[in-house]
Amino acid sequence: MGATKSHEQNMNMTTPKERLSIILPSYNERENIIPLIKKLLNFDEIFDLELLIVDDDSSDGTSTVVKELCKADPQVRLIRRVGRSGLASAIKEGLLDATGDLAVVMDSDGQHEPSAIKDALIKLKKNNLDLVSGSRFLNDSEILGLSQRRADGSSLANKFSRISLSRNYYHLTDYMSGFLVLNLQTCLPSIYKVDVGGFKFLYELLAVSKGNLKTGEIPLRFQPRTYGDSKLDLSIFWDFLISLLHSLSFRLLPRRAISFALVGLSGVIVQLTTTTILMTMLNMSFRHSLTVSVIAAATSNYLINNALTFRSNRLSGQALLKGLMKFLLVASLPVIANISLATTFYNVVARNEFWAQLIGIVVVFVWNYAASSRFVWNTP
Ligand code: GDD
Numbered sequence: 001m002g003a004t005k006s007h008e009q010n011m012n013m014t015t016p017k018e019r020l021s022i023i024l025p026s027y028n029e030r031e032n033i034i035p036l037i038k039k040l041l042n043f044d045e046i047f048d049l050e051l052l053i054v055d056d057d058s059s060d061g062t063s064t065v066v067k068e069l070c071k072a073d074p075q076v077r078l079i080r081r082v083g084r085s086g087l088a089s090a091i092k093e094g095l096l097d098a099t100g101d102l103a104v105v106m107d108s109d110g111q112h113e114p115s116a117i118k119d120a121l122i123k124l125k126k127n128n129l130d131l132v133s134g135s136r137f138l139n140d141s142e143i144l145g146l147s148q149r150r151a152d153g154s155s156l157a158n159k160f161s162r163i164s165l166s167r168n169y170y171h172l173t174d175y176m177s178g179f180l181v182l183n184l185q186t187c188l189p190s191i192y193k194v195d196v197g198g199f200k201f202l203y204e205l206l207a208v209s210k211g212n213l214k215t216g217e218i219p220l221r222f223q224p225r226t227y228g229d230s231k232l233d234l235s236i237f238w239d240f241l242i243s244l245l246h247s248l249s250f251r252l253l254p255r256r257a258i259s260f261a262l263v264g265l266s267g268v269i270v271q272l273t274t275t276t277i278l279m280t281m282l283n284m285s286f287r288h289s290l291t292v293s294v295i296a297a298a299t300s301n302y303l304i305n306n307a308l309t310f311r312s313n314r315l316s317g318q319a320l321l322k323g324l325m326k327f328l329l330v331a332s333l334p335v336i337a338n339i340s341l342a343t344t345f346y347n348v349v350a351r352n353e354f355w356a357q358l359i360g361i362v363v364v365f366v367w368n369y370a371a372s373s374r375f376v377w378n379t380p
């Protein structure tokens, strides 16, 4: 019965098929992506189909195997980007290049089931929505492919996300999802504005659209990965934290300033604890302890910035050591200011090492941010 019906629909030339673009961001998914693409091509029975693979120059040859498929089938297109620039930016690029009326974004590692596309499209049409996302946290959802720790982490991140976004998105249960179906025309203005610093495209899209999109959800059965490993790492968690704070500051504070301040904050903790340890355990004088702890804090700031803030230009090996020397040299001006300010405060104003250090730190932060923005990144 069903087969005859779809056959009739295909034969009916008066109603042209709707155009559907499926965006598959990929990074080292050679083994996973081919079986997925083959399954997705079946959608051409119902849709005028386009598959857009956005590959960030995978080292495992993903783009080579995809290219072979492109040759065989014009419905498959590859965007190969050189210089890995991240998941959210790959999704944005795919969506901006898509030629469909409708678009799907899904993982290319097989963790999202192709059958979810149909459920989401039905929901989108029935309720005249702009966006339907897949949720791992609805009653009918299943999480087969995540460790308990990851699932708990996502669930916590969802709680924070909810309070940082418009009330119109309060009903959603999975702001971290990588599975989306969109009405391209109504979503494009918001897609265009998405800040691609983060990993979580959906969260960013919701944040920049400020409650103006009509949204819904379908339950997902999140599958285990067949080959390879997840690309989610500490730096992605960091990006998400920055995104949250960026939203909470009404998107006024630049992401870089937030990242800079957070790294600086960790340096404050390093400095305060080092001083306390040296003074209480080793009986060192405040002045000597401070010299050591300021250098320790500058070094830890340098290492964390290298791993997170500037990870696209991450230094390693000898260059890491050289970079540290340069960094200490550049930072030595405020370091001297920090030490002399704190010491003066301690000697002249009050013998309180906590406030003495805090004053030094604040002055250094303002100087460092202003100076590095202006001279290192050439921003005003
Ligand atoms: N082009 C591109 N560039 N693709 C990337 C990049 C990148 O830098 N990083 C990851 N991808 C692709 C992967 O190849 C995969 O197809 C998809 O993005 C998801 O990446 P995974 O590394 O498999 O993420 P995950 O399984 O840990 O995370 C999934 O669950 C999260 C919720 O916990 C994804 O669905 C996330 O989007 C989702 O937020």
Ligand code: MN
Residues within 6 Å of the ligand: 107, 109, 111, 225, 230
């Ligand atoms: Mn995955």
